[in-house]
Amino acid sequence: MNSQRKGRLIGASLGPGDPGLITRRAWEVLQGPAHWAYPVRRKGGDSYALDIVRRAGLGLPAAHTPLTFPMTHDAAVLARYWLQAAQTVHEILLSGRDVVFLVEGDTSTYSTFTYLSRSVRALDEAIEVETIAGVPSYHACAAHLGEPLAEGDETFAILPAGYGVDTVERLLSEFDTLVLLKVKPLLDDLIDLLKRRGLLAHGCFLEKVGTPEERIVRDLARLKGEKVNYLSLLLVKNPGRTRGTLQRGCRKKARVEGEPE
């Protein structure tokens, strides 16, 4: 009967780079008998997620499989690779062994694990999935800077910068803090926008925080024309943003404090 048991698929968030930010639960799974799977961009390529675990002092176990997820936006190509990865993982799960998929950052945001677990469940609904939450990169960045993302009644938003300068400018007026991801393609335009809005001193560029290649740049103007990594982000605060009225306290109570309407 025991040989009929299927393994569980575990998504282990490892945080953005500092091995100290791995959670106790992820650490426990990594020490256990689960088969390791980890993403690479091409066959034989490096794995950022695996690198975090290695820097934590763990060696690669005998039971491990790299899964290829190429850097492309071609939906047909992606679907083929996701299916292939899901089939590989599913075969191991059918043998009764748990599979832990190594995730850089947190599984809930822009993670390959979302597609992998969905594809595995599409092949086999009976597969049990455990998702271990982790520290997102922007939270680690804020902690590293010693500056909060939000305090009191503040608001913040996270978006790929690719939606463009107009969208970023509109949201700058709405939020206290913006986290802009994938800034690579339009960093120059973003720097120009912040300069025009007088917010250059309120931004910070961060790359691979918590790793040996960490880079933090507060003087954003210096980055113009520079090549940046895919794993970089821009934190921007807008101390002058328009504030709405805030409703507080018990339900049905109109308001206790805030600016006049």
Next chain:
Amino acid sequence: MNSQRKGRLIGASLGPGDPGLITRRAWEVLQGPAHWAYPVRRKGGDSYALDIVRRAGLGLPAAHTPLTFPMTHDAAVLARYWLQAAQTVHEILLSGRDVVFLVEGDTSTYSTFTYLSRSVRALDEAIEVETIAGVPSYHACAAHLGEPLAEGDETFAILPAGYGVDTVERLLSEFDTLVLLKVKPLLDDLIDLLKRRGLLAHGCFLEKVGTPEERIVRDLARLKGEKVNYLSLLLVKNPGRTRGTLQRGCRKKARVEGEPE
């Protein structure tokens, strides 16, 4: 000379409730010789943060101090308590001992540690502060539901619900996912809004995820008129939100893919 050394102030994020989500770095500090400080709402009251550590199997060390931060929006009262807490912590730091402040969730969002560390540094600029990032509640909630906060090109925003139904409705059209915090005072109004917008099935209410008192409600209509905890949040997805054009790839390249402009 050694007796002149001042202690460090360490903000240790513990995650939202599941002791498995404590990071290795926070765990290391908790096992060390640092003096523990933790927030309570009133003298002799419970500490949610301390509770997480206790459920992880750690006992309170002899060197520990509760710090009172009352639930009030009165700025003058708050300032008095922050100063008092900072003075208490500063005295311990002057003795050369490190102080670790226990933080539920993550230090970067809506955390008392922001005020505490600022007040301590205002008293004594020479105090070194270490901020240990942690798993934010909304990331743990998403992992628990097995649903991402954002995938692909999606965007998401975090805000106190108190800005009101109009603000929430406007942002619903802008973001794929909204995380609404402090929903207690206007939960009924939010449920009405989601019903009107046809998004009731895309929302989920979560309270104290990862603790023995965890509560998850997908049938939001059921919550109308119910009393909810301060530590609760609402995740809302808007599958129908308007999408902008996305700029991708290398810098200066116009666009590779996306909807027509």
